[in-house]
Amino acid sequence: EAGVAQSPRYKIIEKRQSVAFWCNPISGHATLYWYQQILGQGPKLLIQFQNNGVVDDSQLPKDRFSAERLKGVDSTLKIQPAKLEDSAVYLCASSGRGQGMIDYEQYFGPGTRLTVT
Amino acid sequence: GIQVEQSPPDLILQEGANSTLRCNFSDSVNNLQWFHQNPWGQLINLFYIPSGTKQNGRLSATTVATERYSLLYISSSQTTDSGVYFCAVERGGSEKLVFGKGTKLTVNP
Numbered sequence: 001e002a003g004v005a006q007s008p009r010y011k012i013i014e015k016r017q018s019v020a021f022w023c024n025p026i027s028g029h030a031t032l033y034w035y036q037q038i039l040g041q042g043p044k045l046l047i048q049f050q051n052n053g054v055v056d057d058s059q060l061p062k063d064r065f066s067a068e069r070l071k072g073v074d075s076t077l078k079i080q081p082a083k084l085e086d087s088a089v090y091l092c093a094s095s096g097r098g099q100g101m102i103d104y105e106q107y108f109g110p111g112t113r114l115t116v117t
Numbered sequence: 118g119i120q121v122e123q124s125p126p127d128l129i130l131q132e133g134a135n136s137t138l139r140c141n142f143s144d145s146v147n148n149l150q151w152f153h154q155n156p157w158g159q160l161i162n163l164f165y166i167p168s169g170t171k172q173n174g175r176l177s178a179t180t181v182a183t184e185r186y187s188l189l190y191i192s193s194s195q196t197t198d199s200g201v202y203f204c205a206v207e208r209g210g211s212e213k214l215v216f217g218k219g220t221k222l223t224v225n226p
Binding site: 033044055091104105108 | 121147148150152157158159160162165203205207212213214215216217218219
């Protein structure tokens with residue numbers, strides 16, 4: 001079974017530029033998450049989708065961050081314009097939540113390391 | 118929100134030693150996961166263990182939900198065990214994982 005796929009793996013941009021990240025969850029997983037991990041800290045949830053609907057985006061900085069999951073499968077996370085403090089690893093995860101499962105285990109992709117200069 | 122505390126923050130071992138990592142949480146949970154983050158940043162699932170005990174090779178974990186803690190045991194440690202170990206919990210009624218700050222493990226040959 002293929003895992004969570006993310007691209008690109010690395011990205012370097014200048015502040016005020018825009019950037020987009022892509023995620024493809026585990027096949028059949030209804031729920032998709034985007035996390036931000038700043039160096040030395042644990043990941044923090046930015047947004048959670050179930051199918052193509054948003055469940056929780058309370059910690060997403062909506063003035064500059066946006067995310068979509070149009071067909072309930074792939075998702076993109078965009079930052080525009082980027083700030084220096086956005087330098088972090090952006091992790092995508094998926095789970096079978098919302099499909100009648102009792103197992104809510106989340107599985108993570110390899111992440112995208114963003115450096116804003 | 119729920120608080121997750123991991124201890125110790127740093128741990129240095131010689132290869133072959135055993136260790137215990139602890140995770141305390143401040144509220145009842147319906148999901149608890151242990152992860153190993155390798156030097157390349159990949160989060161690897163170790164255990165999904167909201168309660169009870171599980172074992173996988175040299176690793177085992179126990180969660181005592183009524184006392185709000187979980188333990189991760191690593192036996193006969195190897196250099197490849199090095200990295201950061203995270204505990205993450207999902208509070209009842211919420212659907213998001215809240216991570217602790219992690220335990221950084223270094224295993225020396």
